Amino acid sequence: xxxxxxxxxxxxxxxxxxxxxxxxxxxxxxxxxxxxxxxxxxxxxxxxxxxxxxxxxxxxxxxxxxxxxxxxxxxxxx
Amino acid sequence: xxxxxxxxxxxxxxxxxxxxxxxxxxxxxxxxxxxxxxxxxxxxxxxxxxxxxxxxxxxxxxxxxxxxxxxxxxxxxxxxxxxxxxxxxxxxxxxxxxxxxxxxxxxxxxxxxxxxxxxxxxxxxxxxxxxxxxxxxxxxxxxxxxxxxxxxxxxxxxxxxxxxxxxxxxxxxxxxxxxxxxxxxxxxxxxxxxxxxxxxxxxxxxxxxxxxxxxxxxxxxxxxxxxxxxxxxxxxxxxxxxxxxxxxxxxxxxxxxxxxxxxxxxxxxxxxxxxxxxxxxxxxxxxxxxxxxxxxxxxxxxxxxxxxxxxxxxxxxxxxxxxxxxxxxxxxxxxxxxxxxxxxxxxxxxxxxxxxxxxxxxxxxxxxxxxxxxxxxxxxxxxxxxxxxxxxxxxxxxxxxxxxxxxxxxxxxxxxxxxxxxxxxxxxxxxxxxxxxxxxxxxxxxxxxxxxxxxxxxxxxxxx
Numbered sequence: 001x002x003x004x005x006x007x008x009x010x011x012x013x014x015x016x017x018x019x020x021x022x023x024x025x026x027x028x029x030x031x032x033x034x035x036x037x038x039x040x041x042x043x044x045x046x047x048x049x050x051x052x053x054x055x056x057x058x059x060x061x062x063x064x065x066x067x068x069x070x071x072x073x074x075x076x077x078x
Numbered sequence: 079x080x081x082x083x084x085x086x087x088x089x090x091x092x093x094x095x096x097x098x099x100x101x102x103x104x105x106x107x108x109x110x111x112x113x114x115x116x117x118x119x120x121x122x123x124x125x126x127x128x129x130x131x132x133x134x135x136x137x138x139x140x141x142x143x144x145x146x147x148x149x150x151x152x153x154x155x156x157x158x159x160x161x162x163x164x165x166x167x168x169x170x171x172x173x174x175x176x177x178x179x180x181x182x183x184x185x186x187x188x189x190x191x192x193x194x195x196x197x198x199x200x201x202x203x204x205x206x207x208x209x210x211x212x213x214x215x216x217x218x219x220x221x222x223x224x225x226x227x228x229x230x231x232x233x234x235x236x237x238x239x240x241x242x243x244x245x246x247x248x249x250x251x252x253x254x255x256x257x258x259x260x261x262x263x264x265x266x267x268x269x270x271x272x273x274x275x276x277x278x279x280x281x282x283x284x285x286x287x288x289x290x291x292x293x294x295x296x297x298x299x300x301x302x303x304x305x306x307x308x309x310x311x312x313x314x315x316x317x318x319x320x321x322x323x324x325x326x327x328x329x330x331x332x333x334x335x336x337x338x339x340x341x342x343x344x345x346x347x348x349x350x351x352x353x354x355x356x357x358x359x360x361x362x363x364x365x366x367x368x369x370x371x372x373x374x375x376x377x378x379x380x381x382x383x384x385x386x387x388x389x390x391x392x393x394x395x396x397x398x399x400x401x402x403x404x405x406x407x408x409x410x411x412x413x414x415x416x417x418x419x420x421x422x423x424x425x426x427x428x429x430x431x432x433x434x435x436x437x438x439x440x441x442x443x444x445x446x447x448x449x450x451x452x453x454x455x456x457x458x459x460x461x462x463x464x465x466x467x468x469x470x471x472x473x474x475x476x477x478x479x480x481x482x483x484x485x486x487x488x489x490x491x492x493x494x495x496x497x498x499x500x501x502x503x504x505x506x507x508x509x510x511x512x513x514x515x516x517x518x519x520x521x522x523x524x525x526x527x528x529x530x531x532x533x534x535x536x537x538x539x540x541x542x
Contacts, residue, residue: 032427037412048424063436
């Protein structure tokens, strides 16, 4: 288990560098009230974060961050 | 008819015999209970057998039918439930230590319907823990074994539901399908399984996994049996808002109609352009297409453009929704979960509200893309999975099949999708399967095509 802290512990999962992921995952899990899981299954917690991260990265191009209702095609002026 | 022959009866045939009083519900139920007692020590389909309930209900059905009070095709018909579906007074364990002592307080919506129609509960069936799927290794009850060859996987999560039907221990089971969990084990065990349209069947009283993708559906040996069972359990339930204001229908209506004029879109690209696809799975799907075309269906090819992304998005949404349900237990007693289930559920802890909003937006886009495949067609034919069934000890091979399948997209979109057997591997003897997808609330057309194929290729007549 590493003691190295990620640069931005509050940053989004997809932006966390690979080497910072375990520490990020344990911190994020503790914030979510999952202290017991972090204590008992640190490797699994890190693996779960890595799996979620892989999924997000694979969808990154399509999940542009511009989520929301589709915009109207009309304009106020011609 | 011997007890062994009774166990081979289809639901439809048993129903006909029961209506004409040529088959006693008590004798039929006892024959199946005896078979379960003989076979289930090695197959582990059941978590609990409800013999007392079954014999009481069979006795009541026998009295009613003898008195001329036949309630319908499921009167006196034995069935079994995936053990995440509640039957009042009976344990619902979800194959988890967390619920090992949980007794259901009320009937699920589907159970109420089955009780009203006089069906008979034989027991509760094994599942992957909380229907999570994957490769469970440390659950409280032993994992079911494939009756065609116990060295090969059953797949999940409705594993017990598939095994019990395939092994002739029960003619009908109910399963649930959030990311393919009816269709995958149905395909691997050589039976018929349908994920009905989202909103077709009530999920009230069913332990949720991902409520926007959870479906309940029947698993049977024949297409006709499947349609009969879906007709019995479908319909609105005020306790499940997803089922409200939905069209009714007669899903049995077209069973004998043939396929002349049906417009079939075939999504070949997913399995034909993958050099690693199992040639025998491919041949089975292509034979289904050929049979439909020879029967007068109009076949055209379409492409599923981004299968991997659809599957990833489905998994992402499942992670988010399932975490929302399990968060309290993951906080208080993570040690009570099995390894695979815990790891899968924990993924949702790292996903944000923004991820969820973006995923939902993407779901709309992907649903539009997938729905376009069915525009101008009545049905879509494609693979369920396109790998050979792996062995139980091939963990990597098994997990790989989850990446290479066409089931999850239709949990995203809510389209009805059925798998049916297309033969057996000449190399391993394991069942092969294909998938037929239909328009929302048009299961009848799926059954029409599947029934036509089944009449020409009655694979269900073979048994393990």
